[in-house]
Amino acid sequence: MPATCPPSAAARASAALCALALLGGCAQNPEDTGGRGGAPEVEPPPSATAGMDPRSADPTVEPGTIFVFNTHGNEQGEADQRPKNLVASPSTTFTGLEWAGWGGGPALGTGQVQGTWCLPDCQDEPFAVSVELSGTETIDGTAFYTDYSFAGMGDIPEEMRGRLRDVDSGRLTLPSAW
Template identity: 70%
Template structure:
């Protein structure tokens, strides 16, 4: 008995389905939240702002977020709400008064000085608003990873262009505890 063309297509479709049935669900994610065979599910890749090997933690409670600070200690230490902060080799904040800390960005008012504004700011640092952001966990401790600052009050107009160049950066993180 010979099948007509529509019937032959249907038969081939069923045959293909029967051949693929043992593979059922290979591309589908299980609804249980576990991977195949009880394995952990595949995690999405880290965001573009994630640190090298560090785990992003943007909502860490205030008492658990630190900034790695080398002010007064060139080896650096975990610090919270520091009065003085070395943000980079060319930028140091002093006289910081923190308005917020943890649970998101940390914001402070204080002064800035650095190699980028010498000799003018050496004896008279410029007033700025500082923001620390991007908390990431390193060896179980959350650290802010980024900084930015903007001039306020008597900040010299001639330095505003320089701040566009140096006003943001990545904070140092501890390399080993």
């Protein structure tokens, strides 16, 4: 019998992705037409105002066991709770955060926001805001907040609010491989 080498990590990852792609295609019944006799229902893309208003999704995760994925000061990212500084997405960063609530529902904080959408105006003087983290997703047994919204837009000028809506959906960065 010929000797065989165990599959590499890359080969195992490729096989897993292929399996997920195949399973993903099976998730929706092609006969399901959404009750209208037409094409199956497709979830619409996020609206232009996504991430701008507080969300009502209340995670049911205990306060001490929910995290936010944060790449501030660590390019690889880490599970964090009540962070002082938070990279929410590739285009939005919160600084000087103080949290009034965490876990067991939305996390509520106040601080400053800046990002690529407001440069150069906000580089030296970020805008004051109130932020709400909501929704959860469990990744490898760890619960993470999934969305952010502004509970108060503070002193963000209307023009900057439009830029923010154009570049950011309100989805928090999540770990890709925990």
